[in-house]
Structure formats: C-alpha cells, structure tokens
Amino acid sequence: MSHQSPEMLAEKAKELLVEYLARYDEMKPKEKMAIPAQPMREQDPDVRNKNLEEVAIGYTMEQARVEAMRCLQCKKQQCVADCPVEIDIPEFIKHVANGDIQTAIDVIKRTSLLPAICGRVCPQEAQCQMNCTVGKGLKDVNQAVAIGRLERFVADWEREQGVVKIPDVKPETGKKVAVVGSGPAGLVVAADVRREGHDVTMYEAFHKLGGVMRYGIPEFRLPNSIIDQELDTLDKMGVKIQTNFVVGRTRKLVDLIEKDGFDAVFLGTGAGLPIFMGIEGENLVGVFSANEYLTRANLMRAYDKDFADTPIYPSKNVAVVGGGNVAMDAARMAKRLGAENVYVIYRRTENEMPARNEEIHHAKEEGIQFHFLRNPKKIFGTEDGRVKAIEVTKFELGEPDASGRRRPIAIPGSEYIMDVDTVLVSIGNGSNPLISRTTPDMKVNKWGNITVDESQKTSMNKIYAGGDIVLGAATVILAMGEGRRAAAAINKQLKEEIEAGK
Amino acid sequence: MSKILFKKRLSQDVYLMRLEAPLIAEEREAGQFIMLQVDNDYGERIPLTIADADKEEGSITIIFQVVGKSTDELSKMVEGDNVPTLVGPLGTPTHIENFGRVVCVGGGIGVAPLHPIAQALKNAGNHVTIIIGARNKELIILEEEMKAIADEFIVCTDDGSYGRKDLVTAPLKEECEKSPKPDLAIAIGPPVMMKFCALTTKPYDVHTLVSLNTIMVDGTGMCGGCRVDVGGVVKFVCVDGPEFDGHKVDFDNMISRLNSYKAIERKDHDCHLEKAANEKEGQL
Numbered sequence: 088m089s090h091q092s093p094e095m096l097a098e099k100a101k102e103l104l105v106e107y108l109a110r111y112d113e114m115k116p117k118e119k120m121a122i123p124a125q126p127m128r129e130q131d132p133d134v135r136n137k138n139l140e141e142v143a144i145g146y147t148m149e150q151a152r153v154e155a156m157r158c159l160q161c162k163k164q165q166c167v168a169d170c171p172v173e174i175d176i177p178e179f180i181k182h183v184a185n186g187d188i189q190t191a192i193d194v195i196k197r198t199s200l201l202p203a204i205c206g207r208v209c210p211q212e213a214q215c216q217m218n219c220t221v222g223k224g225l226k227d228v229n230q231a232v233a234i235g236r237l238e239r240f241v242a243d244w245e246r247e248q249g250v251v252k253i254p255d256v257k258p259e260t261g262k263k264v265a266v267v268g269s270g271p272a273g274l275v276v277a278a279d280v281r282r283e284g285h286d287v288t289m290y291e292a293f294h295k296l297g298g299v300m301r302y303g304i305p306e307f308r309l310p311n312s313i314i315d316q317e318l319d320t321l322d323k324m325g326v327k328i329q330t331n332f333v334v335g336r337t338r339k340l341v342d343l344i345e346k347d348g349f350d351a352v353f354l355g356t357g358a359g360l361p362i363f364m365g366i367e368g369e370n371l372v373g374v375f376s377a378n379e380y381l382t383r384a385n386l387m388r389a390y391d392k393d394f395a396d397t398p399i400y401p402s403k404n405v406a407v408v409g410g411g412n413v414a415m416d417a418a419r420m421a422k423r424l425g426a427e428n429v430y431v432i433y434r435r436t437e438n439e440m441p442a443r444n445e446e447i448h449h450a451k452e453e454g455i456q457f458h459f460l461r462n463p464k465k466i467f468g469t470e471d472g473r474v475k476a477i478e479v480t481k482f483e484l485g486e487p488d489a490s491g492r493r494r495p496i497a498i499p500g501s502e503y504i505m506d507v508d509t510v511l512v513s514i515g516n517g518s519n520p521l522i523s524r525t526t527p528d529m530k531v532n533k534w535g536n537i538t539v540d541e542s543q544k545t546s547m548n549k550i551y552a553g554g555d556i557v558l559g560a561a562t563v564i565l566a567m568g569e570g571r572r573a574a575a576a577i578n579k580q581l582k583e584e585i586e587a588g589k
Numbered sequence: 590m591s592k593i594l595f596k597k598r599l600s601q602d603v604y605l606m607r608l609e610a611p612l613i614a615e616e617r618e619a620g621q622f623i624m625l626q627v628d629n630d631y632g633e634r635i636p637l638t639i640a641d642a643d644k645e646e647g648s649i650t651i652i653f654q655v656v657g658k659s660t661d662e663l664s665k666m667v668e669g670d671n672v673p674t675l676v677g678p679l680g681t682p683t684h685i686e687n688f689g690r691v692v693c694v695g696g697g698i699g700v701a702p703l704h705p706i707a708q709a710l711k712n713a714g715n716h717v718t719i720i721i722g723a724r725n726k727e728l729i730i731l732e733e734e735m736k737a738i739a740d741e742f743i744v745c746t747d748d749g750s751y752g753r754k755d756l757v758t759a760p761l762k763e764e765c766e767k768s769p770k771p772d773l774a775i776a777i778g779p780p781v782m783m784k785f786c787a788l789t790t791k792p793y794d795v796h797t798l799v800s801l802n803t804i805m806v807d808g809t810g811m812c813g814g815c816r817v818d819v820g821g822v823v824k825f826v827c828v829d830g831p832e833f834d835g836h837k838v839d840f841d842n843m844i845s846r847l848n849s850y851k852a853i854e855r856k857d858h859d860c861h862l863e864k865a866a867n868e869k870e871g872q873l
Binding site: 372 | 612613616626628629630631632633634658659673674675676677678679681806807809810811812813814816817818823825828839841842845846848849850
C-alpha cells in the first residue's frame with residue numbers, strides 16, 4: 088500500500104467517528120467488522136529515510152476511537168491469552184472506544200509497566216493480534232484490531248497530559264534486591280519488586296539506562312524520550328540506580344549477596360558476543376557487527392556528526408547480512424547515515440524472514456534493496472585492508488529443517504560479486520560471558536545461556552535470571568514476561584523469609 | 590563519576606592521573622583496563638590500562654598519551670574535576686606465577702600497563718629483566734619505578750638521547766640468546782613494536798605475551814569492534830584479552846583495523862579545535 092498523508096488519515100477518521108458514534112451501541116459484530124482498519128500515520132518514506140525522527144506518528148484521538156470500535160469484545164479473549172503479560176485488552180479497548188483514555192491507561196497499567204515501549208516494539212502480529220477474531224474473520228492478520236497502536240496511543244496520551252501516575256509502593260520491608268542490567272527484563276523486575284516495598288538497586292554497565300532499547304533499537308523506532316519517561320517512573324518509585332557498574336567485574340556476583348547483603352539478585356544482562364560468519368575477509372576494515380554499528384549510532388549518538396566524538400564509518404554501498412529485526416534496524420540506520428545503496432542479503436525468502444512484516448515493509452518503503460536466497464561467501468579488500476566487494480552465492484529452498492522452515496541449499500557455481508564498502512553482520516548473538524566466567528558455580532547451557540527453572544531461578548541460591556541471557560536473542564516483550572515471572576518468584580521468596588522472621 | 594585526585598604531566602603528551610574509584614581499586618588485577626568518557630552524552634568511550642591502584646586511598650592510576658580529541662580533553666581536566674564515566678576493571682587479568690626468568694619489554698606509553706604486571710611477576714618470585722624504550726629521552730616514563738622492580742634494567746632510545754641507542758628488540762634478542770633462555774617475554778607498546786618483539790622471540794621459541802589496545806565501544810563483549818585474529822580464530826580483546834600469544838596475533842590486520850577511522854578522526858579533531866578557537870574569538 089502506498090503512503091497516505093497523516094493529515095488525510097486524521098480527517099477521514101473524524102468523519103468516520105461521527106458516523107459510527109451515532110449508532111455504536113446498536114452495532115452488530117458484522118457491522119463492526121466492516122469499520123475500516125485505521126492505518127498508522129507515518130512520516131513520508133523519502134523524508135524519514137534522511138532523519139532520525141520516529142517513523143510512526145501515532146493515532147489521533149478519532150483514529151484511536153474508530154479503531155477501538157472494531158473490537159468485538161469477545162468472550163473468549165484469545166488476545167489476552169496471547170499477551171506475555173496478560174493485559175486486559177478488550178477492557179482497555181472498550182474505554183478507548185468510549186473516549187475514556189484515563190481509564191484505559193489505568194487498565195493497562197494493572198499488568199504492564201511499559202505500554203509506550205510495548206505499543207511500539209512488540210511483535211503484536213505474532214501475539215495479541217495473531218488470533219484476533221476480527222483478523223480471522225477478515226482472513227488477514229494485518230486486519231486484526233490494532234491493539235499495539237491503541238496501546239501506544241493510550242500511553243502517549245497519558246504522557247502528553249503531563250501527569251504519569253506513579254504505581255503505589257508498599258511500606259519498606261528492609262529486604263534488598265539487586266537487578267543487574269537495565270533492559271526490558273530488569274525494568275520489569277525493578278518495578279514489580281519495588282512495589283512490594285523491597286529496596287531495589289539496579290546496576291547498569293553502560294553510562295545510560297535502557298539496555299538494548301537504548302543501544303540497539305534506533306530512535307526512529309523507539310525514541311529515547313519514551314525510555315526516559317519509563318525510567319523516570321522507576322526513579323520516582325525509589326529504585327536506586329548505579330550506572331558504570333559491571334557485575335562480575337566491578338563486583339563479583341557472589342559479593343553482592345555475601346558482602347553487600349542483598350537478599351536476592353536478578354540477572355538480566357542481555358545478549359553478548361555478536362556472531363560472525365567465519366568467512367574470508369571478515370576482519371577487514373568496514374565489516375561491523377550490527378551491534379557495534381547500532382551502538383555507535385544510537386547510544387554513542389554518532390548520527391549526530393557535528394557533536395559526537397564517536398565516529399561512524401562513512402558508507403556508500405552497504406551489505407547487511409541477516410533477516411531479523413536487528414538487520415532491518417541496521418539497514419535503515421545506514422540509509423539515514425547517508426548510504427546510497429543498502430542491500431539486505433538473506434539466505435531464505437521473505438516468507439522465512441524473522442523480522443516483523445512492518446519492519447520489512449518500512450525498510451522497502453525507505454529504499455532498502457532486498458536480495459533473497461543469497462549468502463556471502465567471501466569479502467574482498469583493498470590494499471590497505473578496507474572492504475571493496477562481497478562475493479555471494481545463490482540459494483534455493485529445499486525440504487523443511489528442524490525449525491520447520493525450508494532449508495536453503497547453495498547452488499554450485501552461482502557466485503557473483505557485489506561492490507560494497509561496508510558489511511554489517513546481523514546473524515545473531517552468543518551469550519555474554521562476563522557472569523559465567525567470573526561465577527564458576529553458575530550453570531549455563533552449551534551456548535552459554537544461564538539455565539533457569541520455571542520460576543526463573545538459576546542454579547545458585549537467591550539468584551534469578553531472565554531475558555536474552557536466558558533466551559538467546561528474543562524480543563523486548565518476552566524479556567518482560569520473564570522479568571515478571573522472576574519478580575513474582577523473588578517477591579515470594581522474600582515474603583516467606585519475612586514470615587519466617589528471617 | 591570519578592574525581593581527579595592528582596594529575597601530573599610526565600612528558601610532552603603524556604599525563605598521569607589518579608582517579609577516585611574505590612570499587613575498581615579493590616577488584617583490579619594486573620593486566621586489566623578501564624573505559625572512560627569525558628562527556629556523558631557525546632563523549633567517546635576509550636579503553637585505558639590501569640597502571641596502578643591504591644586500595645587505601647580508593648584510587649586508580651591511569652597514564653595516557655594525547656592522541657585524539659578525547660585524550661586531549663582529558664588532559665585539560667584538572668584536580669578536583671570529575672570524569673563522568675569510568676567503568677572497570679575490564680578484561681582478563683594477567684596469569685601470574687613463578688615462571689622463572691621473565692623479560693618485560695615496554696615501549697613508550699606501554700610502560701604504564703607493563704608496570705603492574707612486572708611488579709606482580711616480581712612478587713611471584715620471578716627473575717625480572719626490564720627493557721624500556723622510547724623515541725627519545727623526553728618520552729621515557731616510569732624509569733625509577735621500573736628500575737626498582739627489575740633484577741636487570743635496560744633503557745634505550747631510538748635517537749640515542751638516553752641509554753642505549755637501539756630499538757627494544759636489540760636487547761630483547763640478546764636476552765633470548767643468553768643461557769638459559771627466558772621462560773617468558775611480555776611486550777607492551779605500540780603495535781609495530783609488539784609485532785617486532787614477537788618476531789624477535791619466535792626463532793628462540795620464547796613464549797611471548799602482548800597486550801592489545803584495540804578500538805572498543807562497550808568493552809564488555811557486546812560489539813565485537815575489538816576483534817583480532819589469533820592463530821586463525823577470532824578473539825575479542827575486551828573479554829578474551831587484552832593479552833594474547835604474540836606469536837599468533839595477526840598484527841597487520843590489527844594495525845589496519847586500528848586505522849579504521851583515521852581519516853575522519855583527523856578531520857573531527859581539527860574541526861573541533863577550529864570550533865573552539867572560533868568560540869574564543871567570539872568571546873573576545
């Protein structure tokens with residue numbers, strides 16, 4: 088679908104709202120399903136691929152109410168079951184339809200602390216929107232009720248009112264909890280544990296909080312001001328914050344318990360060690376992990392070339408290897424930093440890409456060129472060791488493999504060469520070795536991820552873990568779901584200790 | 590945030606600073622490094638080796654050479670100022686044991702990270718020969734401190750303005766030819782110096798450690814910017830290093846990677862200086 092102007096979409100929704108309001112109470116499911124789905128208002132692709140501002144502008148009040156009217160308020164509530172933090176979705180949507188946004192946000196906040204973030208980066212099409220009755224009825228998951236957009240609208244509305252409600256904190260219990268890492272898992276644990284009145288200290292290795300939401304996900308998808316807002320809530324709840332602190336190095340993990348008197352520790356240290364392809368030429372100047380490229384651009388602000396001290400490699404022709412959300416972020420960032428041609432090289436087809444459809448769609452709109460069924464074989468360098476070209480092999484799809492996706496098979500003799508000066512490798516991360524190497528008793532699996540039980544407890548007493556350090560590379564919301572489980576287990580442990588008089 | 594407790598200029602471009610960092614002072618071991626930023630928003634993260642630490646004062650000592658904008662700004666900070674970002678200790682500590690006879694080679698600013706390692710090796714009972722070198726007399730640092738540790742001590746300068754007129758590889762070669770040959774050599778300094786030290790000891794089969802200072806962003810194993818080829822395997826300097834077997838490191842690739850941003854940095858550096866100059870003029 089081609090780009091529609093934000094003004095036009097807003098106008099259209101105004102008319103629709105007047106029309107539907109008059110008969111909303113009498114509307115049959117069939118009529119509700121006939122209400123047109125409201126597209127997200129977005130910046131023009133040719134404008135936004137040169138700036139860092141958020142791609143999606145957000146719904147207007149009228150758009151939100153019209154979209155909310157599409158919800159059938161099903162009894163079955165499959166959307167709630169598919170949400171990792173079980174937000175009461177039909178309930179909050181009902182209030183949006185009625186224009187009572189304050190009540191809508193109150194409903195969301197009963198279970199989710201970070202709606203402005205989740206509304207933006209959750210893969211709703213694979214969660215709450217996946218089994219939506221409206222989407223099923225219209226035989227298109229993209230026609231499901233836009234739960235994520237509504238969640239974002241409600242959260243943004245609250246922020247724009249200037250009064251974000253701070254969750255209640257119970258009286259101090261005297262119990263101390265350390266949260267290691269300030270990414271999505273850590274934020275949820277800090278909030279959930281603090282609410283019960285426990286003293287919480289959050290440790291972050293970087294100089295800024297937010298973990299992958301800060302260093303990885305770009306400003307154009309998740310603005311820093313949104314993250315700051317959510318962090319401000321934690322601050323106001325009385326969560327103590329310690330940046331520039333690497334648990335395992337600045338302080339041993341066991342010392343937090345044995346010397347500093349923490350009653351429980353949550354490890355949410357995230358992914359680590361970017362995986363490289365192991366092909367010739369991969370250490371040439373101009374080959375970067377997507378992690379490095381995005382961290383320079385986002386956390387270190389290298390996109391702000393006039394001010395930032397951290398340099399970013401100047402590129403004209405960029406090959407991005409991989410098909411996930413991080414690959415999309417890297418490709419779109421490279422374009423914004425001035426690259427003329429950005430190619431995404433992926434060894435399967437668009438259907439198998441792990442990236443969200445929305446990200447792929449946005450990338451295409453912005454002029455990213457996709458080369459499917461291709462895989463790099465070798466990177467060529469200039470005499471002074473800089474990337475000048477990449478050799479790729481063509482692939483075809485064979486039988487399904489263990490993941491259920493059709494296995495890509497190389498076509499012999501199909502190699503050809505593409506002129507590029509930069510290669511961004513985005514094929515996943517290993518686990519961060521800092522905790523495991525400095526904590527010999529911590530049990531990890533063969534990939535180095537920390538092993539936990541169903542309550543997120545590790546092999547060590549009083550120590551819990553969640554997010555990418557357990558899951559490998561996953562999503563913000565899955566990390567939050569793990570954080571929620573871990574927080575429940577920590578709160579239970581501390582409650583039992585208090586009751587036992589310990 | 591870390592307060593600058595003490596600052597001293599060691600030579601033209603080289604400064605020593607003692608920074609308030611009680612936790613790092615407590616945990617650090619020889620061979621480890623810190624990352625710092627002079628500006629929390631727009632500053633660059635730069636890795637610097639810990640030259641010394643004082644647990645009682647709760648401080649660490651860094652020694653750095655002005656090579657770009659960040660180190661230039663750091664050099665302009667004074668006692669009482671705060672360095673906004675300081676994190677560590679990072680990297681795998683040096684493996685210390687009584688190897689027997691050890692030769693420690695430090696070139697230029699590399700003498701700073703060598704100092705705690707030489708000290709630890711001496712304390713472990715090794716016979717320690719120290720060779721330090723620089724382009725000229727003015728650039729020799731920590732001579733007294735190193736002399737105090739060494740069982741044998743050699744200074745050389747490229748131009749002969751102090752000590753022997755030689756590259757450090759010449760006395761290193763002589764040490765390798767002695768009987769018994771050294772059980773271990775450690776070389777820390779500019780990449781080219783480390784490369785040639787490793788080439789010098791190779792024919793004598795003297796195990797040689799080098800400490801690499803590559804480009805880093807996070808310093809905790811997340812970005813991979815610091816990767817080096819060690820014996821055909823990709824290693825991350827920040828978590829697998831900074832010390833590696835010098836006979837296996839692909840120095841040529843490492844040196845070209847160190848120059849990744851040379852062209853842009855020069856421009857930035859000048860441009861920032863120009864800007865500062867213009868601002869000053871505006872104030873007058």
